[in-house]
Each structure stands twice: as structure tokens, then as C-alpha cells.
Amino acid sequence: MVMISHKLMSLILIIIGGTFFRRVSSSETCNGICGRLTLPYPFGFSPACPIRFHCSEVDQAAKIGGFSVQNVTENSILVGLPHNCSRKIEDMTPLFASQNFAPTENSFLMDKCMYKTNGCSINQGFLENTLKLQSCGSAGNISCFSLYTNSKFFSMKDLRNSSCSLLFSSIAFGSVGVNAGVALEFERVQLGWWLKGDCKNKPCAENANCTQVDTPDGNAGHRCSCIEGYHGDGYINPCLRLKVRG
Template sequence: MTRLYTLIAYICINIPFVISQQPVGCNQSCPGGKFNQVPYPFGFSSGCEIQLNCTSSGVVLINEFPVEQINSDDLIVTLPTMCGRPVNTLRNLYSKNYALTSASAILMENCTTETSNCYLPVQLPQFRSAIVNCSSVGYGNMSCYVGDVRSNMFLDYGNVTSLGCKFLLTGFVSERIGGVGPPPSMTRAVKLGWWVKGTCDDSCSDDANCTRIVSPVDGSDGYRCKCRNGFNGDGYKSSSGCLPLKGTVYHYLA
């Protein structure tokens, strides 16, 4: 009898997990690249909560920018070095579901005000030369901008563009702001925080924590789910939810 209850419990827990791996109406497959299938809430069709693009060669994109990592609370997106790229291209990294975080440092050129509040391993001109020298084709007056991760989760688009810069050179992930610290942890890339639109109410699995997000784009409500310690899954009721990790023992009455 005990074995029967154990089998029933296993089926009840795992069948919903199998069924919900691919949400109805959402294509999460991008074959041929580093992501064969992206996790919920991401996907490549109109039925997905957060829609990405998939090229014929299997590259996952946010607009024209390749996605390198998809994490439980952020994305790492490649921002290739380019001379003469309009600064308003940054707008493509802001949407109703994601935005640049304050850990993203943005390097721009032809600015009306030259500033640098980013931590760099060397002086700004040397850092620029190490990446690419756009001065040879008529660019200069470089600025580096990063937010304050201690007070704001996201990088304010208005503050970035208020420097009056014309061109977006590149970016890097900077976990330190000023003072003494390690060099930037990742160059030619930026970090995007993401969220699902809505509220925490009944959205996450019973075994998940819900983080409330206020969209920096339009001020609307958003949230993210994450399974608690001892559980595995994406944390969302509409997807895989949370399952006990292997080795976790549950007792059932016979």
C-alpha cells in the first residue's frame, strides 16, 4: 500500500511538470545554436510571454543583439563594438519585459559632455583604444555612463541619452562603481533585467519566491518567480513550477 501511495504521489507531481514544459501556443525551440530550447517565459512566437528572435543558424536575438546567457533574473546580451552606430539604438534594449540594468556601463562617442562615472582598469582614452579607435574616422569626445546598483535596479534611458551623445560604441558589465575594484567582468556585453507583466498574486509556484518589479519603461507591475532552495524548475504555475530536488524525501501515510 505504501508503494501505491508513493507511485500516485510521483505521478501527481511529475505529470504536470512534463505537460507544462512547453506552454501552449509558445514555441521555445531554436535548433542549431547554443540554446536548443529557451526557458519559460521566453520563446519565439506570439504566444510567449517574452518574445525573442531565432535565426536560421540558431542564434537567439533581442532585436539585432545576440543573447549569450538567460538567467533566472537577467540576460547577458552582446553589444558589439561599432563606430557610428546611432545612440538611440539603445532603445532596442528596452521593452515592456526587459531593460538595461545599472550594472551595464555604456560607452558613447561625439558627446556634448564628456564624462566617466564607470570604473575602468585604465584611463578612458586607453580603454577606448584597446577596444577600437574610432577617432581615425572622425569620432571622439567619449563618455562612459553607468547607474548606481545600490539605489536603482535599472539604467535610466533618459539619463543615458541626456549626455547628448551621437554614437553608441559598446558596453560592458561593471559590478563596481568607482574606487578600487576588479576590472569589468565582461566587455562588449550588457546585462538586461527581465520580468513578466502582472502581479505576484497566484502567479508563482507554492514552492517559489516572487520578486515584484516596477517597469522602468512604463511604471507597470511586473514579477519574477524563482524556486526556493531544495526545489528545481522555473517557478511559474503556468509552466514547470517547482519540483523537489533528487534526494529530497517525502513521507506519505499508508
């Protein structure tokens, strides 16, 4: 993982490439192991896993479609989207699945656009130096596409309606704390995820909180997480109290 600091409006953290999975033991019913990689439940590679990825035999990596999953957290999936001079918008379809979505904290770098897109106010020279846009011979044509609506989610329809025919790469936005600025993670898409159903039926394990999740289709969704001071997946395994050694 390469970390570069750059001052743009405020402190910005830029992260390019890299993989940083938590190694947590998989459950007995959901196979979370792909080579030397182990994913926490509810992620995994077998039909019993609520969030199922493809295990690539070539590089022993987790994949959604042809895109590498670089990290999973309690509320997001980070997917690599290396710049590609000829990537068609329809190639993005696997990232807009039934249990994951791209929130509007992402921006997409588009190419071959008929009309000007809604930009994300990032200096073109900065993008050229960061992503080496000149490698495509089209540095002046890359256009930044963001959503400025009440919607919380991107959709494939939004990308198709951008008037662009190619999707060069993406930028995932996130906060690095109060007064610390914004994190820009280039060549990545941050996906939200959920399990189906609401919290009324108490779907989480003992000592875990249930959080309702807004979903693009309006159906009920939830996520589980251990309460403070406890550790576990919060779903099928109980959250156990962390022992503090004196």
C-alpha cells in the first residue's frame, strides 16, 4: 500500500492500490478461505455465505466480477478499480448487485462524454500526476462524475445517463476525522452492503447491535456489530468480551 500526502483544500490522504484484509476465522457453514486469505463472516466463497465473492485461483484473491476486493469492514467493501482506457460502463454491472451498492461518497472518472458531467472539483493536473492519465493519450478528456441529488446511491442508470461511453477509474471519498480533512482513495470504489431483513426479528448474535440499512430498492436491510468491549462477527457467532491484560 502506498500512502501519499497532498494539501488540497485541507489535509487529504491518498491511497493507491494495496490490500489490507482482517484475518478472522471463517464459520463452519460459510467457507471464508481463499488460499492464504481468510474473510470474516458474513463474507466468503461458498453458497452458504450471505455475501459471496469469487475466489480467484490465479492470484488467490477475492473478486466481485473481475474486480479485486481489497478490504471488508463492518459497513463497507473496498474494491480496486485500476484505470482502464477502454472500460465500458456495462463492465461495472457486478458492483451494483442485490446486496451491495455504490454510495454517493464515490466519484467516477469518465471518458468519451457527449456532454459535460457533474464534476468533483479536482484539479486536472493533479489527476494527471496521480493516475498518469497521459498513458491513454486522452488526459484532457477525462471528466469527473458525481451525484448532487438527495439520492444516497449511485445506480447503473446514473452511469448510463452520464452521456459517457467509457469509465476510466474512480475515487472513493471518506472522512479521516473531525478537522482532519477528507480521504481520497484513487482507483477504488467503496461499496455499502447489508443482509436482507430488518432488526425486528433480532437477527444478530448475543451481545451485538443491529443497525437498519437503507437500501437502493427500499427493502429492509441490516448489519450486526458487537457492542463496545466485545469481539466477534456479531452474526452467527456470539460476541465475546475482550480480556484486558494487566
